[in-house]
Amino acid sequence: MNKNQENSYIYILINLVKSTSFWSLISGVTGVFAFLLGGGLYLTFEEMSDVLLLVTSLGAILILLAIGLSPRAIAIFVSGRRGRFGLNAALMTLAVFIILLVANYFMFTNPNRIDVTATRFFTLSPQTVSVLKDLEDKNQKVVAHAFFVENTASENTKTTVEDILNEFSRKSENFSYRFVDPEINRSEALNFGVTKYPSVVFSYNDEQNYVVTNFTEQEFITGILISTGKRQKTIYYLTGHGELTSTSDPMFQKQEDYGLDLAIAGMQRDNYFVLPLNLQQFEVVPSDASVVIIAGPDQDLTDIEYEALVNYAKSGGRILMMLNPNPPKLFNDLIYLYGVVVTPQKVADAISNVGGETLTPLLQKANAQFATSAVHQNINIADDISVAFFPDTAALQTAPPEEFALRDHITFYELAATTPISWLVAPGEDPEYNVEKYTGQYTISGVIEATGTFEDLGSTQDLFKLVVFGDSDFASNKYFYSNDNGDIFLNSVNWLAEDYELISIRPKLVPYRExxxxxxxxxxxxxxxxxxxxxxxxxxxxxxxxxxx
Known part of the structure; x- marks a missing residue:
């Protein structure tokens, strides 16, 4: 390269630097790049919003500067063929972007959602919506304070919590939520009594607080109900006759397979005050008993205990009775007063059972083995039950339907039954089927509503409600979390306690897909x-x- 060429390049470079068109081009390209980069990242990274907003604003200023530096060149470019095509493309792109923003805004502000998950995981139950609507009707403002430490480990849990709380806030203007980092605001966490993270505190009027550490729709609704002052009902479970009871060892944190610990914990999560009841000590059922649970006794009642339970039933009590095959006589006599007994034999089911064990009938909604509220109005215990099994269950024998039809004061509803290819197995008998066996569909759970005993000619007492099962093992620690066993137990308690809203808010299944x-x-x-x-x-x-x- 000779000296003349070098001088010509320097001359061209100097002219470019002096030219306003050059700086207009630099400003325009830089401005568009900064505007698009800053605007795109601003919509993505909320924590950098201030810096990105500054970058976006700077890009807009540079674009305006480019127009101001060379308006004539830009006017010529825009009026030209390429300019028109470019401008049209830019306007169309801008129009699409604006349409997307407007559509996104309306979708975000609209409370209606389309849940395309297989288990309707993001769809609130009707009872949840009803509870949230009551907040507005009663002018009660509830705030959820979610205490989460900012780390990757809790990110998925935080997302789940935020999804549920966000749906709550969309359904009621009187519900709001906020996230708090307890490591930064430790004093605020201590003020709410929170020592375990993550936790969600439901607060009403900054006075009544309820801490939740299990993050489900049901737990959150329980938190709202308790924080707004819903009365805590008392559930008693009978003891002293070999029943399932609490077996937790606080020192070793262990529990026996055939205990009632998980069922008790489930009732406590449903906002019940759960206590043992020894009738040998009190000789009367406490007046505050919302429900009395009798879970698998193997020893009989005394006459005084029997009379105490009969008096409780006749005073309009609520009993959940889970008896095993060949139960003690007076327990069977108690339900016999209302036209039902539990058989001494076990039920074998050849069609639907667990792992080929015919003495463990497997009841499935797909086989129409549960009676829902569509069959028995106002009895929704099994509405959301898909599968449950009952190891070594007995059958329920009832008076003929025509006998019940003659008694308007007492009604029996079948709740669950085996398949038609079932038979009874006596104690010590081979459970295998033979041609001499009578096969048929056997009821293993039922509901009784009565204002008098079976022998009465009419109403003689307050409305008594009884849910009876021919098995207690399904509610034990060993099987409580198997299939829907725990749900049908808790639903029975909720129905008897007339907490119908809790029946439809059981935790939803989160399918694992890989x-x-x-x-x-x-x-x-x-x-x-x-x-x-x-x-x-x-x-x-x-x-x-x-x-x-």
Whole structure:
């Protein structure tokens, strides 16, 4: 390169630097880049919103500066053929962007949602919506304070909590929520009595607080009900006759398989005050008993205990009775007063059972083995029960339907039954089927509503409600969390206690889905998602350019 060429390049460079068109171009390109980058990231990273808003504003200023530095050149460009095409493309892009923003705004502010998950995980139950609506009707303002430490481990849990609380806030203007980092605001956490993280505190009027550490829709509704002052009902479970009872060892944190600990914990989560009841000590059922639970006794009642339970039933009590095959006589006599007995035999089911064990009938909603509120109005215990099993269950024998039809004061509702290919197995008998066995559908759970005993000619007492099962093992620690066993137990308690809103707010199943691929398939997914979309766009752009060339 000779000296004249060097001088010419320097001359061109100096002219470019002096030219307003050059700086207009630099400002325009930089401004567009900063505006798009800052605006895009502003919508993505909330924690950097201040800096990104500054970058976006700076980009807009540079674009205006570019127009101000060279308005004539821009006017010529816009009025030209390329300018018109470019301007049209820019306006169309801007229009699409604005339409997306407006659509997103209306979708965000609209409380209606379309839940496409298989288990309707994000759909609130009707009873939850009713509880939230009551906040507005009663002008009660509830605030949820979610205490989460900012770390990656709790991010998924935080997302789940925020999804549920966000749906709550959309359904009621009187419900709001906020997230607090307890490591930064430790004093606030201590003021709410929170020492375990993560936790959610439901507060009403900044006075009544309820702490939740299990993050489900049901737990959150319980928190709202308790914080707004709903009365805590008392549930008693009978002891002293070999029943299932609390077996927790606080020192070793263990519990026996055939205990009632998980059922008790479930009732406590439903906002019940759960206490043992020894009738040998009190000789009367306490007047504050909302429900009395009798779970698998193997020893009989005394006459005084029997009379105490009969008096409780006749005073309009509520009893959940889970008896095993061949139960003690006076327990069977108690339900016999209302036309039902538990058989001494076990039920075997050849069609629907657990692992080929015919003495463990498996009841399935798909087989129409549960009676829902569509069959028995106002009895919704089994509405959301899909599968439950009852190891070594007995059958319920009742008076003939025509006998019940003659008694308007007493009604029996079948709640659950085996398949038609079932038979009874006597103690010590081979459970295998033989041709001499009578097969049929056997009731293993039922509901009684009565204002008099079976022998009465009419109403003689307050309305008594009884839910009876021919098995108690399904509610034990060993099987409580198997299938829907725990739910049908808790639903029975809720129905007897007339807490119908809790029946429909059981925790929803979160399905686990895994996309399993080998190494070649993984590489195909990766490269096809990286390469194919840009190639398709380049191909479309090339076709458009060729046609307009």
């Amino acid at each position: 996309f399993v691929v080998n190494s070649l398939e993984k590489e195909f997914v990766k490269w096809s998602s990286w390469v194919f979309p840009p190639l398709i766009m380049i191909l479309m752009a090339s076709i458009v350019w060729w046609r307009r060339r």
